[in-house]
Amino acid sequence: xxxxxxxxxxxxxxxxxxxxxxxxxxxxxxxxxxxxxxxxxxxxxxxxxxxxxxxxxxxxxxxxxxxxxxxxxxxxxxxxxxxxxxxxxxxxxxxxxxxxxxxxxxxxxxxxxxxxxxxxxxxxxxxxxxxxxxxxxxxxxxxxxxxxxxxxxxxxxxxxxxxxxxxxxxxxxxxxxxxxxxxxxxxxxxxxxxxxxxxxxxxxxxxxxxxxxxxxxxxxxxxxxxxxxxxxxxxxxxxxxxxxxxxxxxxxxxxxxxxxxxxxxxxxxxxxxxxxxxxxxxxxxxxxxxxxxxxxxxxxx
Numbered sequence: 095x096x097x098x099x100x101x102x103x104x105x106x107x108x109x110x111x112x113x114x115x116x117x118x119x120x121x122x123x124x125x126x127x128x129x130x131x132x133x134x135x136x137x138x139x140x141x142x143x144x145x146x147x148x149x150x151x152x153x154x155x156x157x158x159x160x161x162x163x164x165x166x167x168x169x170x171x172x173x174x175x176x177x178x179x180x181x182x183x184x185x186x187x188x189x190x191x192x193x194x195x196x197x198x199x200x201x202x203x204x205x206x207x208x209x210x211x212x213x214x215x216x217x218x219x220x221x222x223x224x225x226x227x228x229x230x231x232x233x234x235x236x237x238x239x240x241x242x243x244x245x246x247x248x249x250x251x252x253x254x255x256x257x258x259x260x261x262x263x264x265x266x267x268x269x270x271x272x273x274x275x276x277x278x279x280x281x282x283x284x285x286x287x288x289x290x291x292x293x294x295x296x297x298x299x300x301x302x303x304x305x306x307x308x309x310x311x312x313x314x315x316x317x318x319x320x321x322x323x324x325x326x327x328x329x330x331x332x333x334x335x336x337x338x339x340x341x342x343x344x345x346x347x348x349x350x351x352x353x354x355x356x357x358x359x360x361x362x363x364x365x366x367x368x369x370x371x372x373x374x375x376x377x378x379x380x381x382x383x384x385x386x387x388x389x390x391x392x393x394x395x
Contacts, residue, residue, distance in 0.1 A: 337376020
């Protein structure tokens with residue numbers, strides 16, 4: 095049976111010079127889950143403008159329902175200027191005070207979250223009060239779904255308070271290894287090594303599981319019982335890493351929510367992220383068969 099996952103947050107256009115690609119981590123997460131056969135639902139908001147109209151149309155083309163994307167009469171659709179360096183790493187410049195900052199609480203949104211297996215959220219959508227308060231109300235009124243925090247610490251888009259409250263709400267945390275050390279500084283953590291820092295977060299914030307992605311070096315997982323799993327990276331023809339972390343998250347949760355173990359889920363997520371980095375942008379469809387083939391036959395670092 096398909097997993098039902100609600101992703102709350104930003105829907106934006108990623109601008110690559112003269113080109114633009116529909117993005118936002120929650121939207122990319124839903125897209126990737128849907129390609130795996132799950133039912134992903136996006137709760138977001140766009141402006142009543144050309145970018146907003148294009149976004150709704152593009153969602154349909156990508157197989158993402160736009161039924162739960164609100165329309166804003168005041169604030170514009172979100173945009174992000176993306177610059178990719180020589181190693182495929184993106185740098186994001188995110189426009190402030192846009193429509194996704196003003197997602198409103200509705201009874202339909204609450205119904206969807208209450209009926210879901212998992213709620214995915216991040217920190218970017220919490221930078222302004224409206225969306226932040228809506229998310230917290232949804233979490234308060236819908237305690238049943240697994241809470242998956244894909245933290246994504248974008249420059250100038252989070253505070254210590256937002257980080258701490260997000261960690262308290264979460265059951266599972268996914269973050270990049272460099273973000274782990276950002277949390278060390280932001281939260282005054284004591285440990286110095288990645289695994290120990292992950293364990294400190296688990297103990298401090300009562301998390302069930304921490305997932306850490308390490309770029310070309312793969313990923314590791316640590317659970318509350320101190321079970322540790324690591325999966326090395328793959329040699330791929332790198333194009334860019336846009337969306338690769340989200341693909342990891344979607345791949346992991348697709349397996350994990352289906353009852354697979356942490357080790358198998360980690361392997362599937364890691365391979366999904368690697369194959370995404372071998373494409374341009376975050377919304378190129380990747381068949382599960384290709385992911386499984388990479389797991390079996392891929393050259394490891």
